[in-house]
Amino acid sequence: MDLRVRGDVPADPFLGAADLFETECDLDLPVYVDVRTDPDERTWAAHYEDRHVLNISRQAATSAMARELVVHELAHMARNEEGHASHHLKTEEALFLALSGESVERRKVAHCYQIANHMKDIYADDITLSVMPSEKLVSFLESELARAVATRSGPAPWPESRRVTAGSDPEITAVNAAFALGLVERHDVISRDHRLYDLAHAAADDAPSVDLDAFKRRFRSLGDDPSDSDYRKTLVDATRAYVVGESGTGMAAD
The missing domain is CATH 3.30.160 (Double Stranded RNA Binding Domain)
Structure with missing residues (x-):
């Protein structure tokens, strides 16, 4: 390299x-x-x-x-080079399809971009977690979610690789928590009594309009190599689930 x-x-x-x-x-x-x-x-x-x-x-x-952050970004580059749908579909295209005809708050539109970035992160971290131990990533997710649950205000990005971050408002904090659980369950790297579950449920309690388990399943069950049309539909469904509460189709059951 x-x-x-x-x-x-x-x-x-x-x-x-x-x-x-x-x-x-x-x-x-x-x-x-x-x-x-x-x-x-x-x-x-x-x-x-x-x-x-x-x-x-x-x-x-x-x-x-530092090392973990760099590996994660290299994984995004690999997904870009292989032409993976998650890294080539324009997010704006899916959001236009999902939100056409809806009146949506600006903050919620920003949250939809974060959901799209979480989906990209899932695919990048499929590579990340194949090359390095999971402990530091899990600790990071845990500490950032704990901070977000404690503060509950402001935006929450890792730019371009937006993970759970301190200062989120309750609704996107709950989605961030679902992302964290979906990722660790996808790779089976924590036990069911891990503190991350308690933090995630605390985040969900603060955002009753967000279905934590449904979003967790969405992130956990993303297909390895979706077609452009399948990926677009998945992102449209996730966006509508967040903004207008539609469940969409094709989610794997627990």
Whole structure:
């Protein structure tokens, strides 16, 4: 893998992430890492015809989660290169189909983008969790959900890879909790008495309009390699379930 770090930060987390990633995958295009000064930006990937760009804040690049963050973004790049539907379907297209004729609050539209990003994250983390242990990711999800349940205000992104984050309002916090449970159940990495379940149910109690279990199933049961039309329908169904309470079809049962 051709990975080049452009910024005054230790290279070890990036090189370690590349080594881990290459045990299962590789990238055809070079990866340029740009270190940013804004600590709130964390990480996001951009894709071009001749390269990928990993944008990462200095704070994230020097954190205990640096290697894990980089592996996660490399996984997004791999999904992009393979042409996976989740990483090529334009989110706006699905949201237009889902919300046509509806009057939707701006915050809920933003939440719908976050749901779409959660679905992308599921597919990226299918790769992430195939190359590295799950413990640090689970601890991160747990700590961020605990913070979100405690604060219950404001937006919640990991940019472009938007995970559970402190400060969400109750409705999207409940969806974030469903994402966390869907991911860990999809990979069977925690027991049923893990604290993440208690936190998720606390989040659900604060947002009775959100069906935690239904959203958990949506995330957990995403098909490995959906067609563009199947993926579009899945995202449309999830969007309508969040905004107008329609359950959609095709969800796997518990």
